[in-house]
Amino acid sequence: MDTNVTQLLKTYELKVTPQRMCIVEELMKNGHLSIDELYEKIRERFPSLSLATVYKNIHAMMDKNFIKEVKIPNVKSKFELTKNDHxxxxxxxxxxxxxxxxxxxxxxxxxxxxxxxxxxxxxxxxxxxxxxxxxxxx
Ligand SMILES: [Zn+2]
Ligand SMILES: [Zn+2]
CATH class of the missing domain: 3.30.1490.190 (Ferric-uptake regulator, C-terminal dimerisarion domain)
Known part of the structure; x- marks a missing residue:
């Protein structure tokens, strides 16, 4: 378990689950990912995870302003960890x-x-x- 990621989730009052940690790690590694790209990467580690569960986790993290949706015209939305204005x-x-x-x-x-x-x-x-x-x- 990555203690940094655990701590980060706790800072945002988010329940720590292996799936959530995986989402955070992939976003840290890749910067911006669409839900499909994210799902594909997470499935490598959690093959039984459904897309609906990934959605639910993403939205829980968006509610806490931990993850942000990047809306790009004509492209599927990407998600990223909330950072300074950029x-x-x-x-x-x-x-x-x-x-x-x-x-x-x-x-x-x-x-x-x-x-x-x-x-x-x-x-x-x-x-x-x-x-x-x-x-x-x-
Ligand atoms: Zn290019
Ligand atoms: Zn960004």
Missing amino acids: AHIICEKCGKVEDVDVNSLSIIKEVEEKSSYKIDHTDLIFSGICPECLTKES
Whole structure:
């Protein structure tokens, strides 16, 4: 048992189960995973686990704000462990999703000025071609 993961789940007042630990470990390893990708990886270790159970666990962890859903247009939602405010970048070739540390504050400010809204949330998603795919192309 990974004591770090156990501790982390407890911090978020989540019951510690081997399945949940597995979900957390896979998200730590892979960053962003869709429910199907996650299910496939978890099934390697828990072959009898149903997709419904994985869903239930994910939602319990989302309720505690431990896991976040990353909604990407035209792509199945990905899930990640909640981190500091960050933007996402998706590769149009291979579909990889990565974090980019950008400060969204200046963008929020600009939108507030232009719209007179009080903005409290933004999801920034950029798309393009990742360095690996760029190398393959040339
Ligand atoms: Zn790529
Ligand atoms: Zn992310």
